[in-house]
Amino acid sequence: MAMGVEAVEEMFETLREAPWEAGNRALETSKNWPPNRDSKSPGPVGRAFWPRGCVKAGSIHRRGSPPVLLPRSVLDGLFSLSHRLFGITVEAADGQAPIWQRMSATSCSDKQQNERAGFYLTPIPSGNQTGGPG
Known part of the structure; x- marks a missing residue:
């Protein structure tokens, strides 16, 4: 259990820092998306676009492995x-x-x-x- 305010603040900082690197990688990926196109900005895309785009780009394979919701x-x-x-x-x-x-x-x-x-x-x-x- 949380032992006090300081412990809770430390936990929140840990939770905030944990996804930072992965978020930066995702941002860089989105800046370079779609691959092999002349687009300068990623523009708005829906959630359904990314899996289809990744399959087309060859970075993930749909067949043979079911999508996992929570690794x-x-x-x-x-x-x-x-x-x-x-x-x-x-x-x-x-x-x-x-x-x-x-x-x-x-x-x-x-x-x-x-x-x-x-x-x-x-x-x-x-x-x-x-x-x-x-």
Whole structure:
């Protein structure tokens, strides 16, 4: 748990600094987008444009890999933040629950390691299907 105002301010500064480098890289990428064109500015583009543009440019491949909503590093950061703020630990429930996907079973425990909750988290979208990714 946060021990005081200074600890919370330090945490906010850490959260502010963490995405800075990635944000600068994304800004530079957008300045150079679209590749091999004469455009001097990126101009306004919608969210749907970037995946299509990246596929066309060859930087990502659509087939063979489903889109992941939350990479493991993002989940780890989120769970670390929940530990700092609330004193709870979120970790994989290896072997404690039946799972349909490797990253889906998760548990939550308090400072004394008492299990408080168990839930399924599937960071791969299943579209309109029900029952998890298929």
